[in-house]
Amino acid sequence: MRRQYKVLIVDDDKAIGEVLSEYMHKKGLTAFIETDPRKVLSKVDTILPDIVFLDVRMPHIDGMELLKKLKKEKDIYIVMMTAFATMEHIIKSFREGVDDYLLKPFKLQDLDITLNRALKIIKLQDAYNTLQDEIKTILEEEIITQNNKMLKILEDARRVAPLDVTIIIYGESGTGKDLLARYIHQHSRRKNGPFVPVNLGAIPHELAESELFGHEKGAFTGATEKREGLFKAAEGGTIFLDEIGEASLSLQVKLLRVIETRRILPVGSSKEIPTDVRIIAATNRKLEKEVKEGNFREDLFFRLNTVPFYLPSLIDRKDDIPLLVEYFLKKSSIQHGISEKRISKEALSKLLSYNWPGNIRELKYVIERAVILSKGDVIKEEDIILHPIETKKEEKNIEKIKPLSEIEKEVIKKALKIYRNKKEAAKMLGIDPSTLYRKMKKYGIKEEQ
Numbered sequence: 001m002r003r004q005y006k007v008l009i010v011d012d013d014k015a016i017g018e019v020l021s022e023y024m025h026k027k028g029l030t031a032f033i034e035t036d037p038r039k040v041l042s043k044v045d046t047i048l049p050d051i052v053f054l055d056v057r058m059p060h061i062d063g064m065e066l067l068k069k070l071k072k073e074k075d076i077y078i079v080m081m082t083a084f085a086t087m088e089h090i091i092k093s094f095r096e097g098v099d100d101y102l103l104k105p106f107k108l109q110d111l112d113i114t115l116n117r118a119l120k121i122i123k124l125q126d127a128y129n130t131l132q133d134e135i136k137t138i139l140e141e142e143i144i145t146q147n148n149k150m151l152k153i154l155e156d157a158r159r160v161a162p163l164d165v166t167i168i169i170y171g172e173s174g175t176g177k178d179l180l181a182r183y184i185h186q187h188s189r190r191k192n193g194p195f196v197p198v199n200l201g202a203i204p205h206e207l208a209e210s211e212l213f214g215h216e217k218g219a220f221t222g223a224t225e226k227r228e229g230l231f232k233a234a235e236g237g238t239i240f241l242d243e244i245g246e247a248s249l250s251l252q253v254k255l256l257r258v259i260e261t262r263r264i265l266p267v268g269s270s271k272e273i274p275t276d277v278r279i280i281a282a283t284n285r286k287l288e289k290e291v292k293e294g295n296f297r298e299d300l301f302f303r304l305n306t307v308p309f310y311l312p313s314l315i316d317r318k319d320d321i322p323l324l325v326e327y328f329l330k331k332s333s334i335q336h337g338i339s340e341k342r343i344s345k346e347a348l349s350k351l352l353s354y355n356w357p358g359n360i361r362e363l364k365y366v367i368e369r370a371v372i373l374s375k376g377d378v379i380k381e382e383d384i385i386l387h388p389i390e391t392k393k394e395e396k397n398i399e400k401i402k403p404l405s406e407i408e409k410e411v412i413k414k415a416l417k418i419y420r421n422k423k424e425a426a427k428m429l430g431i432d433p434s435t436l437y438r439k440m441k442k443y444g445i446k447e448e449q
């Protein structure tokens with residue numbers, strides 16, 4: 001979309017201002033004149049011009065001084081005008097950042113060239129800014145919600161973020177645990193420090209300790225060099241221990257010690273080193289149950305549970321679905337360079353009546369798929385393809401009802417067969433790759449099946 005460009009002409013000679021302004025109007029630009037150089041800065045603040053034509057010799061403040069100020073505070077395209085230019089002056093102006101120079105008296109032809117060049121650069125800058133905004137929209141992950149429970153969680157999160165306490169986030173897969181952990185980091189005094197996510201479900205138990213705390217040279221076979229761990233990488237920031245329920249009992253002992261002493265012990269070292277890292281843990285398991293079953297240490301559980309957050313499943317915050325749909329529609333259309341699509345009432349009610357086992361992640365992929373596959377500007381009911389488990393509902397025959405775990409196993413096998421790689425299969429199942437990995441282990445599924 002073309003916007004109306006604004007030009008400010010600064011010249012103590014009113015006649016010049018008028019000639020220029022008339023010319024700008026003819027070119028379809030909006031022009032403003034200022035004859036008093038002392039008023040220029042405040043005028044720039046109110047009209048926000050794209051281009052300033054600036055006379056050099058004026059009473060009170062000279063153009064060169066104004067140029068310096070304008071370039072320092074705002075990034076505006078500036079054309080200097082003068083009848084008394086010396087080479088030295090011109091060079092100085094360019095050093096101060098002037099964009100173009102116009103010698104008085106000028107011919108309309110000169111003005112045309114100057115103006116066209118300015119507009120070309122401004123349009124390029126506009127296009128660049130739009131692209132930057134779009135990239136930001138794709139990369140930036142916001143927490144979108146209007147749900148009361150969620151709003152309360154965000155409020156609590158902002159309150160505890162600046163206190164360095166250890167936090168645990170509970171929630172099913174895809175409910176936004178990762179996002180909330182980043183949100184807390186962003187609202188803490190550590191926000192300029194690193195945020196290091198670690199998925200304990202994806203690191204083999206025997207490597208976890210050295211991954212986290214580092215190791216000395218020769219600490220174990222294969223440790224040919226000394227290595228810093230992830231705690232070191234998170235120094236001054238936050239470490240996000242995702243899937244803490246997957247930590248081995250021996251790692252749990254060590255983590256508890258880190259939380260209590262704020263010191264880490266690299267594998268193979270006898271010297272503990274201080275660590276300034278905030279810990280945020282997360283899990284999709286019921287840790288209390290794990291404690292009862294002896295899989296999780298009670299002392300660590302209590303320690304982590306000082307400040308717990310419980311993220312609701314999407315089914316318990318359905319009022320967020322329309323808002324999230326809108327957000328993902330926008331995001332995926334930008335990401336795929338497709339013009340933004342709308343969603344039909346029928347499609348939205350299909351989304352509202354689904355149970356969302358993969359929560360927001362699943363919703364995100366369902367929308368993304370619909371945006372890509374739907375024809376036209378409106379997403380229709382048939383463009384919404386839900387989880388394969390849904391089709392089982394149609395089988396009324398009692399004999400065909402199987403335990404959920406068996407169905408899950410089948411669906412996972414099917415997804416792995418179709419998509420071949422685990423990441424892609426997990427994406428289509430609406431679960432995290434590490435969740436898929438865990439379930440594969442649980443059901444004894446091998447990748448190449």
Ligand SMILES: Nc1ncnc2c1ncn2[C@@H]1O[C@H](COP(=O)(O)OP(=O)(O)OP(=O)(O)O)[C@@H](O)[C@H]1O
Pocket residue numbers: 141142143144145171172173174175176177178179180284324327360361364431432435
């Ligand atoms: N409130 C929200 N607003 C917008 N996007 C969200 C929201 N919650 C989650 N998402 C998006 O959904 C996806 C899943 O979220 P996230 O990775 O935080 O979930 P998780 O709870 O960590 O899942 P898992 O247990 O599988 O790791 C991400 O792409 C995230 O950006």
Ligand SMILES: [Mg+2]
Pocket residue numbers: 177178242432
């Ligand atoms: Mg996660």
